[in-house]
Amino acid sequence: MFLFVLALSTTPPAAAVSLPPLAQATDARLEQVGQGEMRWLGFKLYDAALWAGARGEAAVGDAHVLSIRYARAISSERLVSVSLDEMRRLGFNDEAQLARWGEALAAALPSVEAGDTLAALHRPGEGAQFWHQDRPTGEIRDPELARAFFAIWLDPRTREPQLRAQLLGLVESAR
Numbered sequence: 001m002f003l004f005v006l007a008l009s010t011t012p013p014a015a016a017v018s019l020p021p022l023a024q025a026t027d028a029r030l031e032q033v034g035q036g037e038m039r040w041l042g043f044k045l046y047d048a049a050l051w052a053g054a055r056g057e058a059a060v061g062d063a064h065v066l067s068i069r070y071a072r073a074i075s076s077e078r079l080v081s082v083s084l085d086e087m088r089r090l091g092f093n094d095e096a097q098l099a100r101w102g103e104a105l106a107a108a109l110p111s112v113e114a115g116d117t118l119a120a121l122h123r124p125g126e127g128a129q130f131w132h133q134d135r136p137t138g139e140i141r142d143p144e145l146a147r148a149f150f151a152i153w154l155d156p157r158t159r160e161p162q163l164r165a166q167l168l169g170l171v172e173s174a175r
Contacts, residue, residue, distance in 0.1 A: 029053055030065060036166030044071040048153065050167040066153060066167075067119040076111045083109070086152045086159065101145045108138030122150045 035049035052064035084102050092098065108130040112118060119131045128146035130137045140146050151158070158164045165171045 030063075033064075034165075034167045034169035036163045038160060038163055046070045046072075048163065048167060050154075050169075061124065063121065063123050064150075065119055065121050066150060067117060069115065069117045070112045071114055073113045074111065076106060076109050079109045079112070080105045083149060083152060087148045089159065090148070090151050090155055090157055092148050101142070101148070104138075104140050104142065104145060105149070108140060110137055120149070122146055 030051040030053060033050045033052050035047065037047045038045045047069045049067050050064060051067070053062050080102055083105055084098050087098065087101070108128075109118065110132050112132070116133055117131075118137075119134075121129045124147065125143050126146075127139065127141040127143055128149065129139045140149075153160070153167060154164060156164070162171070
């Protein structure tokens with residue numbers, strides 16, 4: 001899914017991704033649904049975890065949090081570019097809209113270093129809020145952009161169906 005070939009630094013030791021202190025940003029009581037790791041050509045890219053008020057497929061219908069702890073340094077530009085590429089692959093192909101979305105994502109997604117965590121709270125029908133290292137980085141008030149962004153991991157057509165299944169608690173993480 002994310003082709004971060006340019007960032008091949010050493011991988012920090014594996015550890016569980018914890019729920020960021022952003023849980024108070026939602027009225028929902030969140031519990032971890034699942035977690036997994038993303039690898040590409042054998043290189044670990046990140047650990048991801050999903051929190052929601054319900055388990056499994058129902059988890060994506062209500063407020064939920066996706067948290068990603070990166071194993072490699074990745075620039076903001078690369079995060080945005082790959083996100084837009086994945087959205088295109090999922091069928092979002094209005095280029096004018098994608099250009100606007102790219103600007104919104106660039107404001108919300110900072111560059112990350114190995115060990116950094118980005119988290120996003122998705123409120124379906126409303127938008128999303130983003131945090132880097134537990135500090136707010138931005139808010140997206142476009143429900144369609146928020147849906148498209150989370151679809152990268154949670155849509156049945158994701159590039160990484162095994163990670164999706166792990167995040168949704170449908171299979172155990174291979175840790």
